Amino acid sequence: MIHHCRICGHAGHKEIFSHPETPLFVGIIGDKTPTNLENVKLPISLLLCESCLTVQQASDAKVDALLDQIYLISQDNACSGTRTGEGEFGMQRANEFIEKTGLSTMPKRVLEIGCNEGHMLEVCERLGAESLCGIEPSVKSETRLSDKITILPGYFDGQSFPAGSFDLVFLISVFEHIPDAAEFLGNIRDVMAPGGQLALSVPNCESGLEYGNLGMPIHEHLLYFTSSSLKNVLSRCGFKVVKQEATFANLYCVAEKVDGVLEDNQAEPVRAEKFLPACETRIDITKKFAQKHQKRWGLYGACSLTANLLAWSSGIDLTNACLADADPNKWGKLVSGCELVTTKPSQAVADGVTDFMVMPFGFQEGIREHINRDYPSMEPVLLFENIAAQYATMRALNV
Secondary structure, three states, X not given: OOOOOOOOOOOOEEEEEEEEEEEOXXXXXXXXXXXXXXXXXXXXXXXXXXXXXOEEEOOOHHHHHHXXXXXXXXXXXXXXXXXXOOHHHHHHHHHHHHHHHOOOOOOOEEEEEOOOOOHHHHHHHHOOOOEEEEEEOOOOOOEEXXXXXXXXXXXXXXXXXXXXOEEXXXXXXXXXXXXXXXXXXXXXXXXXXXXXXXXXXXXXXXXHHHHOXXXXXXXXXXXXXXHHHHHHHHHHOOEEEEEEEEOOOEEEEEEEEOOOXXXXXXXXXXXXXXXXXXXXXXXXXXXXXXXXXXXXXXXXXXXXXXXXXXHHOOOOOOOOEEEEOOOHHHOXXXXXXXXXXXXXXXXXXXXXOOEEEEOOHHHHHHHXXXXXXXXXXXXXXXXXXXXXXXHHHHXXXXX
């Protein structure tokens, strides 16, 4: 396999995971979904660069051609099957980001790349920013949210703005999608003022590898970061990390633009050997759950993890199963790779389904709390029971 690292350009790599038939996750299959994106399964391979130790998806020309189509139709965010930048999810995400990064006040000029509906920009306006701009490929034309907020259609590149245009740049669940990270960060540096800051979040690859997040390998995500490898790529590209926080699901980081490349930029070793056995454990847990509740049972969460688990496993009988989700946009519709039409939780309860396996990796405890509060007759079982607490302990002990 010919592959040059998306971070450092090195040709040496080690394959840490592959599967010949992984769903191309595009979210909800609707009337406007192009037929060439429906029910597609493609090979996926995760590689570990032997030089900079960044986990990344192997180069694939066919996948690259399809990704542009997915971003432009932008029906769903491939991370969860729910567009986390829209509606109430968008505001929740924006507030959580502010909390984790500690950005309680804003400079004058703010840019968000991949802004969805612009909830983060609205939060930044309330926190004092005076001139705000978002870029979003799914937007068809320039949109004004207020006198201070403008959203532009398209992709960010080095020609988008004059040098020194912004004091703060946001990348929220965007950086993992970028094919050429060094060029992209270089372009961001160019539009930042001296001493400007970059604030970003990415999925947490460390916990995903450690505990078997089957929803982590998706074609839309080209880069997979640990805390160490994220700091490494930023320092290579002229940014000094000033704050970094890891949760079970995500990494949050604030970095300052500096002159030159920082010296201490060697990433720590990646513990990738646990991923496949951990995935097999999660598949086995799901199989046993299905066998135990043969009459009527359910999966909760129409997401990439559900899609990949069903695609990578055999022997899970879905005859008496249902798939529930709290997102009303999914009700009555098929989410790519999930095999079952999504139903509203209240309908599942009315149909007599009480036993559910909770699927989404980063929202296990929150979904259980939601189910216990709103659907007390349900009996949720977490696919990753107590794993978030285990990860927090591991981080505290620096294992």
